[in-house]
Amino acid sequence: xxxxxxYLGPTTCIIFYLIAIFxxxxxxxxxxxxxxxKEIPIISLLSAFSFISMMFNWPVPDGTxxxxxxxxxxxxxxGPYAATIAVSIxxxxxALMFGDGGITTYGANVFNMAIVMPYSGxxxxxxxxxxxxxxxxxxxxxxxxxxxxxINLAAFACGMELGIQPYINPGYFPYTFYLSVPAMxxxxxxxxxxxxxxxxxxxxxYLQRSHPEYLRLPKLNFLEG
Amino acid sequence: xKRAILLLILFIIISPLGILLVWNYGPAYAEWDHIGSWYPxxxxxxxxxQDYDVPGxxxxxLASVGYIISALVGVAIIISITYGLMRLIKNDRLH
Numbered sequence: 521x522x523x524x525x526x527y528l529g530p531t532t533c534i535i536f537y538l539i540a541i542f543x544x545x546x547x548x549x550x551x552x553x554x555x556x557x558k559e560i561p562i563i564s565l566l567s568a569f570s571f572i573s574m575m576f577n578w579p580v581p582d583g584t585x586x587x588x589x590x591x592x593x594x595x596x597x598x599g600p601y602a603a604t605i606a607v608s609i610x611x612x613x614x615a616l617m618f619g620d621g622g623i624t625t626y627g628a629n630v631f632n633m634a635i636v637m638p639y640s641g642x643x644x645x646x647x648x649x650x651x652x653x654x655x656x657x658x659x660x661x662x663x664x665x666x667x668x669x670x671i672n673l674a675a676f677a678c679g680m681e682l683g684i685q686p687y688i689n690p691g692y693f694p695y696t697f698y699l700s701v702p703a704m705x706x707x708x709x710x711x712x713x714x715x716x717x718x719x720x721x722x723x724x725x726y727l728q729r730s731h732p733e734y735l736r737l738p739k740l741n742f743l744e745g
Numbered sequence: 746x747k748r749a750i751l752l753l754i755l756f757i758i759i760s761p762l763g764i765l766l767v768w769n770y771g772p773a774y775a776e777w778d779h780i781g782s783w784y785p786x787x788x789x790x791x792x793x794x795q796d797y798d799v800p801g802x803x804x805x806x807l808a809s810v811g812y813i814i815s816a817l818v819g820v821a822i823i824i825s826i827t828y829g830l831m832r833l834i835k836n837d838r839l840h
Contacts, residue, residue, distance in 0.1 A: 521776070521777055522775070522776050523775055523780065524776060524777075524785060525777075525785060525786070527775075540805035548830075548834055555835065557835065560831040561746065564827040564828040565746075565750070565753065565824065567748050567754060567824070567827040568753055568819075568820045568827075569749075572753065572756045572816055572819075572820060573756075575797065575819075576756075577764065577766075577773055578767070580774070582835075584771040584774055585767045585773045586773055605830075605831075606827065608824055609827050611817055614819070615792075617792055617793060617818065618794050618795065618796065618797050618815060618819065619796060620776070620796070620797070648795055653763055667791035673772070678775050679775075692785070695780075703807070704775060707774045708750065733823055
């Protein structure tokens with residue numbers, strides 16, 4: 521899902537850079553006020569886990585691959601602002617060190633994987649938990665569903681960004697979203713989504729049983745200050 | 746926390762599975778280096794470990810070693826930067 525350089529025209533790159541910078545500014549501001557000292561090693565490790573989880577490429581039957589991101593899981597453990605920071609740092613190092621994802625497209629990649637994914641995921645998660653009156657037994661399944669939805673919305677956003685290029689900046693990504701969106705969604709609905717579901721489900725179930733204190737950490741959420 | 750670090754090390758060691766299991770597959774979705782005859786213009790060719798490998802290490806075995814090195818380097822840098830940045834913004838608050 522890491523869009524390389526040359527795929528998005530200047531208009532798209534600039535718009536998404538502005539959105540990414542604004543989101544990162546808000547997230548760092550929130551972290552400086554709300555993140556607790558004991559959470560600093562946790563967000564650092566989660567950022568590394570997000571990075572390494574993206575190195576595991578999963579085969580798609582049509583001959584390409586997908587990978588998970590882990591942004592929704594981070595959003596559930598530390599809040600969506602923390603997920604934006606953790607995933608953005610992983611994406612930055614991927615682009616600079618490994619040529620994975622472009623420099624000009626960094627803003628769009630942050631938007632898809634570090635903004636759309638954790639925020640849509642946490643909304644779905646909170647929605648399901650409210651629906652079941654905060655029943656703790658529902659936490660792993662809610663986390664799984666939220667992660668499934670989150671990565672697919674990220675893939676949808678990625679497909680849309682690619683697919684509008686022929687209309688606004690010809691010469692960049694050559695196909696319209698009639699092609700790019702179904703291609704992105706198919707792979708993520710079938711493979712990346714289920715992987716994301718199983719990982720989030722398992723991690724939350726494990727934490728619930730063995731280390732419930734990690735599910736009660738102060739979170740960088742929207743509503744609290 | 747100790748278990749999480751051990752798990753991270755385990756993931757680094759088994760990371761080559763991430764390329765070996767899909768050796769004959771293309772790249773991840775939307776990460777293509779070209780589409781048919783259309784090639785994008787590349788702006789950044791200075792990545793020291795391009796495609797998570799030491800340049801020139803192309804065989805499955807060498808690429809696996811390159812992948813582990815990349816995983817190790819990436820994890821080390823990401824933990825340092827996240828930890829450093831978070832400490833920095835917290836310290837700012839104290840002054």
